[in-house]
Amino acid sequence: MIREMLGMAEGILQDLHNDHGDVDALIADIWDCEDSAQRGRLFSEMRSKLLARLKAKQEVLNQPLEAGKDEESRRFGHEGTSEHQIIEQQIHKMAQLGDRMSDEWTAELKVLQDLIEHHNGEEESTGFSCARDEFGTDQLEAMRPRFQARKAALMTQIA
Numbered sequence: 675m676i677r678e679m680l681g682m683a684e685g686i687l688q689d690l691h692n693d694h695g696d697v698d699a700l701i702a703d704i705w706d707c708e709d710s711a712q713r714g715r716l717f718s719e720m721r722s723k724l725l726a727r728l729k730a731k732q733e734v735l736n737q738p739l740e741a742g743k744d745e746e747s748r749r750f751g752h753e754g755t756s757e758h759q760i761i762e763q764q765i766h767k768m769a770q771l772g773d774r775m776s777d778e779w780t781a782e783l784k785v786l787q788d789l790i791e792h793h794n795g796e797e798e799s800t801g802f803s804c805a806r807d808e809f810g811t812d813q814l815e816a817m818r819p820r821f822q823a824r825k826a827a828l829m830t831q832i833a
Contacts, residue, residue, distance in 0.1 A: 685814035686735055686821045687802050693727050694794045701787050713774040721765050724790075726828035728758045734821040739804060747804040754801060757793045764789055 700720040707713040732755060739751030764786045771779045805814065 684811050686817035687805060687814055689818055689821055690727075690731065690735075690802075691798060693723075694798070697724055697727075697790060697794075701783070701790070704783060708775075710773060710775045717768070717774060721769065722829055722832045725762060725765065725832050726825045728761065729828050730821050730824040732758055733824055734817050735805065739801075739808060742804070742808040744804065744807055746800075747808045750796075750801055750804045754793075754797065757789070757796075761786070761789050761793065 697720060700716060700723070704713055704716045704720065707716060736751045736754045736758075739747045740755070742748050742751065764782065768779060768782045768786065771782065773779060809817075
């Protein structure tokens with residue numbers, strides 16, 4: 675109760691919040707990078723982390739939300755699934771483009787950044803609220819190790 679009053683996240687929600695910061699930092703590093711090869715390495719790192727996170731979150735949190743008892747939670751779960759697909763498509767589009775320093779690639783990076791910022795903003799407001807309505811603190815805490823393990827397994831497959 676005190677954690678919720680202070681706005682602190684629990685379990686998987688804290689991990690998701692932390693992941694948002696990690697991805698934001700990687701995107702900032704990509705923007706700051708003036709070397710094509712280094713930019714490519716940073717993009718590959720971000721791609722692996724982001725795709726693993728999206729897939730793990732889909733399995734551990736979004737699917738249970740989609741089957742939740744509350745209409746808003748179900749809707750949010752489905753919306754999150756759709757946004758994950760759009761973000762994945764954007765990442766794959768960027769991976770197909772050649773020069774990481776080109777105007778086209780940089781424009782696509784901006785699109786990706788906007789998609790992620792929108793998704794993460796909604797997730798931390800509406801999504802976290804829906805998750806707290808659907809699941810108790812113990813359930814959210816129990817989702818954390820499953821999320822971490824799934825994300826780690828997916829990282830080895832994606833990398």
